[in-house]
Amino acid sequence: MRIQLASALAVCASLLLSGGTASADTPVTYLDNGRALFGFSVPDFWALRTGGPREIEDTELGDARAVARVMGMRPVTDDNVWMGFVSPAGVASIEGGLRYLEDIDRFLVKDPTVSETTTTRIGGLPARVIRGTGSREGRGVNFTVSVIDLPKGRVAIAVAILRDGADPAYVDDLNAVFASFRSLQ
């Protein structure tokens, strides 16, 4: 009995120690017109909003524009953290992705200030990562935007946002998503 108790304690301790790392165990595939572009994993206890291709109409000019699928996710119990993926049609390179971002950033955050731009690899693919700060609804936000160069003339754009006051432990979750990113072409 004594030995069993000791081994049980050891198992419990190892579980506690390993419980600190974030886990992202729900794989998700981003498809465009039936073609799988990339995949990533949603962290545990996060909610994924899948979205889909659609058209949004400008109320002033009255013509519709096509919008690619946006996948957004956030912790179920906390809206200070947000992460989204999109693969816009017609954007084929990292440079094109950066131009696309120039047209999207002022909707995402106000007064963005870029603090760091790095060239790296995400999921084995060349990527450009832009980190910075801005504000949204009077609150400061930290953003990390990545443009990932997918094969066959597509890019994936990942936006991760941490509002001021967000639990820094969520950074592990966000990094787990990046670590799970894979091209599926």
Place this chain on the structure above:
Amino acid sequence: MTRKLIKRAALALGLGAASLTLSACDGVTVGVGYGYDPFYDSMLWNDYYHDVDVDIDIDRPDRPRPPDGRPPARPVPPIAKPPNRPPVSRPPNRPRPPVARPPAARPPIHRPAGRR
């Protein structure tokens, strides 16, 4: 008799109010409300395909002005479009249980813990 009735009514009303108050505290089921999702909505809205503010993008040619007046009415499709509602995913038909179905595993009713 009347006092008893008042007492009972007060008790019933009090209990009802208490249960309502308690259930209002049950915030777990509220969870994710997608009514307002500012970052998601912003990511949909971009000017890459459509310049609203031309001042920012100097390199690109000006967009032609749309023709004045209201756009012509859209033609009516021969088959009426179904009302715009999200696709309902029907759960797949449940497989029939096998004839020799194993007994359902039930957790044991409370058992006293073994002595250590």
